[in-house]
Amino acid sequence: MSKNEAAESDAGGVRAVLETLQAGRGYVLPHRGLMAVALPELHGAYEVMYRALTVDERHMAPLARECVWLAILVACDEPVGTHHVAAFRRCGGTDHEAAALFRQTAWAMGAEVHDFMRGEWAPHFPAFDPAAAYLEAASALNAAGDLPDETARLARLAVHAARGRLWALEVELEAAYGAGLDERRMAEAISLIIWPRGVNPFVRAAETWLRLLRSGRVSPSPAFAAWAAVEGQGALVLERPARGN
Known part of the structure; x- marks a missing residue:
């Protein structure tokens, strides 16, 4: 894969991540895009923690x-x-x-x-x-x-x-x-x-x-x-x- 093809693949991956978030939540805050572009490992860990902390039901009633x-x-x-x-x-x-x-x-x-x-x-x-x-x-x-x-x-x-x-x-x-x-x-x-x-x-x-x-x-x-x-x-x-x- 050429350098241009790799760059286009990366760009497509970023778009796919953000479009998935947009479809699932109805909005995307800009820090998600920044992490997806430059810090994909952090973005993945962030999503896990975000769900555990703010989405998944734990001890309090909703x-x-x-x-x-x-x-x-x-x-x-x-x-x-x-x-x-x-x-x-x-x-x-x-x-x-x-x-x-x-x-x-x-x-x-x-x-x-x-x-x-x-x-x-x-x-x-x-x-x-x-x-x-x-x-x-x-x-x-x-x-x-x-x-x-x-x-x-x-x-x-x-x-x-x-x-x-x-x-x-x-x-x-x-x-x-x-x-x-x-x-x-x-x-x-x-x-x-x-x-x-x-x-x-x-x-x-x-x-x-x-x-x-x-x-x-x-x-x-x-x-x-x-x-x-x-x-x-x-x-x-x-x-x-x-x-x-």
Whole structure:
């Protein structure tokens, strides 16, 4: 095969990949084309991870998962992801439920106020419990039951993980254990941030969860207890170079 024939074959392969995606999903984001052209191995691995993370049904019910997706995208100011709006509708999501979800998202984003109150101002308001106040108000916002309590909690967990608000994430995790949430659903909700935010925020969320498990304040399942029991989890610790004379 000549160089020109090989180039034309490659171009045809790229067109075929993108046309298949377009036919199956109704749209193609441009990064898929870039990977198909220049990074075909990455494109193949990306498709496997994409399906495992965002398409295949795992622990959360479909509507709950799409609620968590919308909360993450709104909290990250991320307009890319309108297919999750369509999926929310397809799963039966209503404007009423969306409004309730966005209230929960906004409240979670405002948790920084309660975090602030743990600092230098704490002596000025000794009777104020920031964690309790935050959780009580989150519950009050959903007093009418517009969202299932579990869905509201999962959405807030994901918002805190996505935004790196680790104090609030720990508060929500501990409360979720108290409410009897399934750990696997909690993990799935947090894992969704990998797509719009990247792996590093997910790493920090996992570190926060691990610290809570080791604190003894919650009672994890045997599998999660086994995770907490493994030593040596954490970033590589580098030795400081010796100072010169």
